[in-house]
Structure formats: structure tokens, C-alpha cells
Amino acid sequence: MRITGWSRATAAEAAPLAALFRRIEAVAPVGLEQRAEDVRNRLATLGPDNAGRTRVGRDDTDTVAAYGEVADMGTADDVLRIRLTSAFHPEVADDVRSELHHWLIDQARQLRDDRGSVKAVLGTRCAENDRAGRERLISDGFAVVRHQRDLVLAVPDSPPAPVLPPGLVLTPVDERYDELARLAHNEAYADSSAALRPDRRTWPQHATAHPGFLPDLSCLLLAETQPSDNPVAAFLFALTDGSTDTPTALLHCLGTRAPWRRGGLATAMISHVLHQAHSAGIRQLRLEVTDSNHQALALYRKLGFVESGRGFAVLMRQLTPEADEQP
Numbered sequence: 001m002r003i004t005g006w007s008r009a010t011a012a013e014a015a016p017l018a019a020l021f022r023r024i025e026a027v028a029p030v031g032l033e034q035r036a037e038d039v040r041n042r043l044a045t046l047g048p049d050n051a052g053r054t055r056v057g058r059d060d061t062d063t064v065a066a067y068g069e070v071a072d073m074g075t076a077d078d079v080l081r082i083r084l085t086s087a088f089h090p091e092v093a094d095d096v097r098s099e100l101h102h103w104l105i106d107q108a109r110q111l112r113d114d115r116g117s118v119k120a121v122l123g124t125r126c127a128e129n130d131r132a133g134r135e136r137l138i139s140d141g142f143a144v145v146r147h148q149r150d151l152v153l154a155v156p157d158s159p160p161a162p163v164l165p166p167g168l169v170l171t172p173v174d175e176r177y178d179e180l181a182r183l184a185h186n187e188a189y190a191d192s193s194a195a196l197r198p199d200r201r202t203w204p205q206h207a208t209a210h211p212g213f214l215p216d217l218s219c220l221l222l223a224e225t226q227p228s229d230n231p232v233a234a235f236l237f238a239l240t241d242g243s244t245d246t247p248t249a250l251l252h253c254l255g256t257r258a259p260w261r262r263g264g265l266a267t268a269m270i271s272h273v274l275h276q277a278h279s280a281g282i283r284q285l286r287l288e289v290t291d292s293n294h295q296a297l298a299l300y301r302k303l304g305f306v307e308s309g310r311g312f313a314v315l316m317r318q319l320t321p322e323a324d325e326q327p
């Protein structure tokens with residue numbers, strides 16, 4: 001299959017892109033959105049200055065058959081993180097895939113330069129069964145850094161009541177705690193090289209300003225007496241998830257700061273989410289977890305989460321000026 005024209009993605013393409021993503025997810029899953037509404041949200045989270053870093057390819061029947069996107073995922077430790085997405089109808093020819101890949105790398109360089117960053121790291125997803133795609137990335141300097149598991153839990157008819165240790169209060173995500181929640185988030189994820197640690201600029205789109213944000217299913221646990229200045233002991237942010245036909249909420253990020261770990265806080269927050277989900281008619285919780293995150297995997301296994309079969313590999317590559325100069 002050939003691509004006869006490329007254009008920038010707009011909200012008007014959300015429905016045909018969702019159709020393309022459904023087709024791809026059926027054969028080589030990487031966690032792409034399946035509903036037009038979620039694709040629209042995805043495009044909205046790129047922000048106006050990144051909208052130009054998208055590309056929609058159409059075949060000779062004017063059907064959307066390819067998509068490319070470069071997204072700014074924030075800066076951590078002076079390194080700009082850039083997510084590359086390329087999605088193709090299964091019959092799209094190899095040279096089209098290579099052409100889009102090179103376009104994405106060029107756009108990523110421009111994004112790095114626009115942000116005034118010297119160092120950037122590129123990350124992209126590849127379906128576990130997409131050997132050719134993985135080889136293509138590896139030959140361009142990418143390396144597999146982790147495998148993401150995709151886990152689901154059916155919402156029971158009578159979810160267990162949340163049990164909170166004394167001295168902790170469960171509260172909805174409140175704008176008064178926005179910056180403290182960000183700091184708690186980044187502290188909880190400090191040891192996890194794979195996790196995003198948003199700065200002030202990118203935090204809103206990661207959390208409450210994310211178009212899929214579900215306030216009723218998100219929560220903070222506040223400590224009444226604290227071993228630190230920040231009362232946010234634990235946090236959970238949930239998003240709408242249109243990746244399956246079952247009404248589903250995505251546990252987007254959740255964590256407990258180190259002093260409070262193994263006290264049942266994550267368990268309590270997930271019990272709370274199950275209650276809220278049940279009342280809202282949501283039938284399933286879903287999340288992605290790195291296969292090296294043994295404590296989180298132990299938590300989810302204990303709570304009954306199971307593999308959905310939609311896990312994928314994550315590959316990364318440095319994007320430094322020195323790397324640019326290499327042939």
C-alpha cells in the first residue's frame with residue numbers, strides 16, 4: 001500500500017485515525033486509542049505548538065493509512081524526553097515506514113532545538129510481535145529498554161471497603177494540592193528510570209488538565225502528621241480509557257512516597273477507585289506497568305489484576321548533537 005499525500009493531524013481526522021488504530025491494535029498492539037474521542041484528546045494534549053509535529057498519510061482511496069507524531073514529554077535531569085509514535089495500516093510498504101521514521105527524527109531534532117535543550121532522549125513503542133519494526137529501530141540506534149505489561153481488573157459487584165491506616169485522609173484531587181501532588185509524584189517515581197517526572201510546565205497535561213482526567217476516580221492520601229513538609233503521602237490519577245469496548249478507567253499514575261510504603265495506601269486507593277468505578281458504571285480498570293517494577297507487579301497481582309495480552313516493548317535512543325553528526 002502506498003501513501004499518496006501527507007497532512008497535519010487535526011481533530012477532523014480523529015474518527016479515521018481511531019479506525020486505523022483499531023485495525024493496528026487487532027494485530028500488533030501498542031496501546032493506541034480506539035475511540036475518536038480519545039484520539040481527539042490525544043491530539044489536544046500535544047498542545048498548539050506541537051500540533052505541527054503530526055503527520056497523517058492517506059492512500060489513493062483517500063483512506064487514512066499512516067500516522068506519525070512527535071510529543072514533548074517534559075524535561076527531567078536536564079534531558080528532554082520525546083515520544084515518537086508511528087502507526088501504519090498493516091499493508092503499508094516498508095519504504096513509507098522508513099520515510100516517516102526519518103521525518104519523526106527530524107521533527108524531534110527541531111523540537112529539541114526549539115526547547116533549547118542539548119540532550120534529548122527519544123522513546124517509542126513497538127508491538128511484541130512486530131519483529132521487522134523492532135529491527136528497523138535497532139538498526140537506527142534504538143535499544144529495547146523495557147517491556148510494558150498491560151493489566152486489567154474487572155470491577156466487582158461489591159468492591160472491598162478501603163482501609164486507611166490511622167492519620168491519613170483520602171481526598172479528591174484538589175487544586176490546592178496541585179504542586180504538592182506533583183512533588184509527591186516525582187519523589188515516588190524517583191527511582192524509576194522509565195517514569196516521566198513532569199516539570200511545572202508539563203504537569204497539568206499529565207494530571208488534572210489531561211482531557212481524559214477522571215476527577216471522581218482520582219484521589220490523594222494526605223497525612224495529618226508528617227515526616228516532611230509535603231502532606232501528600234500517596235496519589236492516584238485515573239483517565240478515561242477507550243481502548244476496549246468494556247467501559248474502562250485507566251490508572252494513569254499511582255504511587256506512595258517512601259516513608260508510607262507497605263502501609264496499605266496503594267491498596268486503599270485502588271479499593272476507593274473500585275467503589276467509584278462501580279457507582280459510575282465502569283466495568284474494568286486497566287494499567288500499564290514495566291516488567292521490572294516488581295513491587296508494583298506484586299501489588300497488582302495481589303489485587304487480582306491479570307494480563308490483557310496487549311503488552312509492548314519500549315525502545316529508546318539518545319538525541320544529542322554528537323549523535324546527529326554520526327552518519
Ligand SMILES: CC(C)(COP(=O)(O)OP(=O)(O)OC[C@H]1O[C@@H](n2cnc3c(N)ncnc32)[C@H](O)[C@@H]1OP(=O)(O)O)[C@@H](O)C(=O)NCCC(=O)NCCS
Pocket residue numbers: 188189192253254255256257260261262263264265266267268287288289290293294295296298299300302
Ligand atoms: C508500588 C507502590 C505504589 C506500592 O504502594 P504501597 O502503598 O507501598 O502498597 P501497599 O502497601 O498497598 O502494598 C500492597 C501489597 O503490594 C505488594 N507490595 C507492595 N510493595 C512491595 C514491595 N516493595 N515488595 C514486594 N511486594 C510489595 C505486597 O503484596 C503488599 O502487601 P503486603 O504488604 O501485605 O505484603 C509503591 O511502591 C510506589 O509508589 N512505587 C513507585 C511508583 C510506582 O512504581 N508506581 C506504580 C506504577 S505502575
